[in-house]
Amino acid sequence: MSTTPIGSYRLFQKLHPLSLLAQLTSRRTTGCLSVFTGTVSWSIYLEDGKLTYASYSDKLFERLDSHLRRLNQHFPSLDNATRVQMRLMFEAKNENQSIPYADYQAICWLVDQEYITPPQAAMLIDELAKEVLESFLSLKEGNYEFNPDNSLNELPKFCHLDLRLIVEYCQKRLRNRQNIQSSIPSVGGSQVLPGTVPKLPKSNFIPIEPRNNITAQLPVRKSLYTIACIDDSQTVLNSIKHFLDDSTFSVVMINDPVKALMQIMRSKPDLILLDVEMPSLDGYELCSLLRRHSAFKHTPIIMVTGRTGFIDKAKAKIVRSSGYLTKPFTQSDLLKMVFKHVG
Structure with a gap:
């Protein structure tokens, strides 16, 4: 298939998205x-006039996470811990740390790590x-540019x-919304819309095979992390073990700080969660002992x-701890801390 170049251009005028x-x-x-x-901003990626991806900069990863949860029945292996890790890896904390097409790279990573299949990625x-283009079609003005060299x-x-x-x-969804808005009387100056959403049509995607040599560039994730608590x-x-999913983590529970060193030596954990206030040997002392051992310096x-x-x-800094998790903590707090250091 030949591609007709249309150059790169930028206009400041009323937009006609259609x-x-x-x-x-x-x-x-x-x-x-x-x-x-x-x-x-909106980014619409094309190959030979066919859409390969569409993205909208506002709440980028909230949207992706929402769709992953909505399609959860199709992605049984994609648990909350994995979605948190995905966001920690690809979601920029500020504009200076932005990753090019980060949401698409995140989808590629999910496929590469076999959390979802290529056909599921297509779905x-x-x-x-659909969501991105619906908002795009509603635009009335703005500016745009086309870059023929940027194809993901x-x-x-x-x-x-x-x-x-x-x-x-x-267009059908937009017309339905307009019809609903025009048929509902205003209450206190604003319209009240029902919460129903039109049924989605059958997907129109054509799955294609990914290029395996490219996905090798994506971050590699271990299949199972060992966490010593x-x-x-x-x-x-028990709470920590409950928070850490069995399919992602192997949790070694140690309730005697005196015996902890030997148990840690045997389990060789990827990360250690260490309570500060314990009898016989407090967390700071134990952390200091662990850091003196060559196997646990890093x-x-x-x-x-x-x-x-x-x-x-x-004190935690003096004994060279890696982080500080304050009780009480939520599952999200724990997962963010864990994946910050082992992801």
Whole structure:
């Protein structure tokens, strides 16, 4: 298939999204259409006029995570811990740390690590594209540019979507929403909309095989992490084990700090969760002992405590702990801390 180049251009005017998409599709264009409104942007990736991905900068990973949870019945191996790790790996903390097409790279990583299959990735991309293009078709003004050299930088492609079918679906949803809005009387100056959502049509994606040599560049994840938890409270140990999914973590529970060193030597954990306040041997002393051993000089050691004072955190630094987790903590707090050091 030949591609008709349309160059790179940028206009500041009223937007006609439908006409713009029709032009790119009819010319069987390859590249990326970027649309800006000042605060947010849309990126629409094409190959020979077919859609390979569509992204919208506002709440990028919230949207991806929402669709992953919504399609949970199709992705049984994709648990909460994995989604948290995915976001920690690819979601930028600020603009200076932005990763190119981070959400698409995250999907590639999920496929590469076999959490989802290529056809499931195609299904996910299809659902994301509908939401992104629906918002894009509602635009009235902005500016845009087309870059024929930017086609997801040779990352694997999981589908080629028919833009015409997606646009027809989005237009139908927009018309339905407008009809609902016009038929519902205003209450106190605003309209009350029902919470129903039109049934989704059948997916129109064409799954294709990914390029395995490209996915090798993505971060590699271990299949199972060993986490040693040292705490004199069995309740705390049980809670941590409950929070850490069995398919991702092997949890070694140790409730006697005196025997901890030998048990840690045997288990060789990827990360150690260490309670500060324990009888016989407190967490700071045990951390110091572990750091003196060559096998644990670089093993992440997280101090777990209810103390939040400056002196306590200073002690943790002195004994070269890797982090500080304050009790009480949620599952999300624990997973973020763990994946920060072992992901």
